[in-house]
Amino acid sequence: MSLNKKINSNLPENKCSVSYTQRLIAGRWKLVIMWHLSQETRRFNELQKLLPGVSKGILTRQLREMEDDGLVHREVYKEVPPKVEYSLTKEGQEFLPILTSMGNWGAKHREKLEQKKNNK
Amino acid sequence: MSLNKKINSNLPENKCSVSYTQRLIAGRWKLVIMWHLSQETRRFNELQKLLPGVSKGILTRQLREMEDDGLVHREVYKEVPPKVEYSLTKEGQEFLPILTSMGNWGAKHREKLEQKKNNK
DNA sequence: CCGGATCCAATATGATACTG
DNA sequence: CAGTATCATATTGGATCCGG
Numbered sequence: 001m002s003l004n005k006k007i008n009s010n011l012p013e014n015k016c017s018v019s020y021t022q023r024l025i026a027g028r029w030k031l032v033i034m035w036h037l038s039q040e041t042r043r044f045n046e047l048q049k050l051l052p053g054v055s056k057g058i059l060t061r062q063l064r065e066m067e068d069d070g071l072v073h074r075e076v077y078k079e080v081p082p083k084v085e086y087s088l089t090k091e092g093q094e095f096l097p098i099l100t101s102m103g104n105w106g107a108k109h110r111e112k113l114e115q116k117k118n119n120k
Numbered sequence: 121m122s123l124n125k126k127i128n129s130n131l132p133e134n135k136c137s138v139s140y141t142q143r144l145i146a147g148r149w150k151l152v153i154m155w156h157l158s159q160e161t162r163r164f165n166e167l168q169k170l171l172p173g174v175s176k177g178i179l180t181r182q183l184r185e186m187e188d189d190g191l192v193h194r195e196v197y198k199e200v201p202p203k204v205e206y207s208l209t210k211e212g213q214e215f216l217p218i219l220t221s222m223g224n225w226g227a228k229h230r231e232k233l234e235q236k237k238n239n240k
Numbered sequence: 241c242c243g244g245a246t247c248c249a250a251t252a253t254g255a256t257a258c259t260g
Numbered sequence: 261c262a263g264t265a266t267c268a269t270a271t272t273g274g275a276t277c278c279g280g
Contacts (some may be wrong), residue, residue, distance in 0.1 A: 028252075054254090057256095
């Protein structure tokens with residue numbers, strides 16, 4: 001099948017690109033952040049409320065890393081009190097189909113996989 | 121666009137499934153292992169050679185986790201010396217398109233993203 | 241050959257207090 | 261409001277030694 005041929009044809013390059021992509025999204029909250037930014041721009045406080053259990057420090061750090069990695073744009077409004085809005089860059093947006101695929105795959109296999117697990 | 125509608129329509133379920141999927145593939149070597157199993161069954165020693173830098177202990181652990189998670193099948197041949205072959209389960213195989221997408225996304229954006237990084 | 245068990249180092253995450 | 265700084269904790273990866 002042509003999919004397999006395609007996978008096969010550029011195996012080593014793709015392997016590295018896969019690892020690269022994996023590193024970019026490795027953080028505990030990054031994919032969920034991307035998810036919440038997929039529909040609309042969000043302020044820092046909004047994100048914190050949407051992500052129960054994350055602390056300010058770690059949320060800040062993951063957002064900074066995503067910004068440094070070019071996935072997220074950070075817009076600072078010089079007001080008092082401060083207002084900062086986060087959104088996805090073009091690159092970030094182009095990752096969304098993969099996010100959707102991961103969600104679909106997980107939804108499809110979760111039940112079956114957890115059954116296997118419990119039968120051990 | 122229908123893609124956005126689809127993303128929007130089942131946001132919370134998908135979010136959880138995304139996190140679930142993320143946990144399954146979170147290990148340092150798991151995606152690369154899947155990659156090397158995508159074309160053919162591999163023996164333990166083969167995998168170790170294909171993954172420079174991984175130690176036996178950690179390779180064993182990641183393979184066990186993937187087996188427990190239903191991604192990888194482990195076939196033990198009762199011979200002396202022992203022979204163990206690893207392959208992808210059906211669920212693992214169905215993840216391959218996502219792996220390919222991640223590779224393609226990384227290959228497409230890597231250069232651009234790293235330029236952004238260096239301009240900081 | 242294929243691991244299990246153990247211990248240690250590195251990294252990631254979380255809680256808390258403080259600040260422009 | 262949106263952070264920074266610091267310390268504590270949890271998770272992960274790696275090295276080493278031992279066993280069927």
